[in-house]
Structure formats: structure tokens, C-alpha cells
Amino acid sequence: MDEAFRRRYMPQTADAPPPPQPTEAVPGAASTALPSNSNQVAVIKISCRAVDRNSVNPGANSQTAYTLDNELKQSPLFSDVRLDAQITDDPTTGTFTFGINLVLKKPLKFAAGQ
Secondary structure, eight states: OOHHHHHHHOGGGTTSOOOOOOOOOOTTOOOOOOOOOTTEEEEEEEEEEEEOOTTTSTTHHHHHHHHHHHHHHTOTTEEEEEEOSOOEEETTTTEEEEEEEEEEEEEEEOOOOO
16 A cells, blocks of 8 residues: 555554565566556446447447447557447337446556645
């Protein structure tokens, strides 16, 4: 836990010993874990809703989802783009929904207010 975070959000533990330092990773091993920081956003999950066009063209909803997925994968802003496996039709509204998970190449960092 970051010392500044602990002082700000847990002042009752201000005299507590500092947290242990993380151990060094195995040399040559690739790290897939993202750093944990409460003032940093590295992963974004978006929910998309679009007009249901399957009645006009079967498979159009999937094509819409895959097209957006491909466009986001070509963006230089994201290191990983994953389309959720489920596309949900909503016949009452004539729409469908799907999700996409985005991993930012450069995480957004927010300064803690004083």
C-alpha cells in the first residue's frame, strides 16, 4: 500500500510500520499483472447498446460488435481489446448489448486532491 494513500485514508494507522516491499520477479519472466494503484485507471469496461438489425440481415448484430472490436484493436491507445462472448438481444426495446474490455497502453493517472 502506498504510504501517501495510507496517511490520507487511514490516519489511525499512521504509526503502523511501513508495508513490506514487493519481492523481485523471476528474471526473464514476463509480468502480466497490472500495477495496483487507487489513483490509476488501466482497464476500462464499456457496455455498448445498438439497434437490433437481425430482422433485416441475419448476423448483423454480431457483425456490428466484431466491427467495433476490430476498430478498437487498431487504435494505438489500447494494448489489449477483448469482446465479451455474450451478445444479448432485448426484444422489448429493439436493441442488443455487448461488452468490450480495454487495457490502456498508458494508464490514466490521477493526482490525489489535498
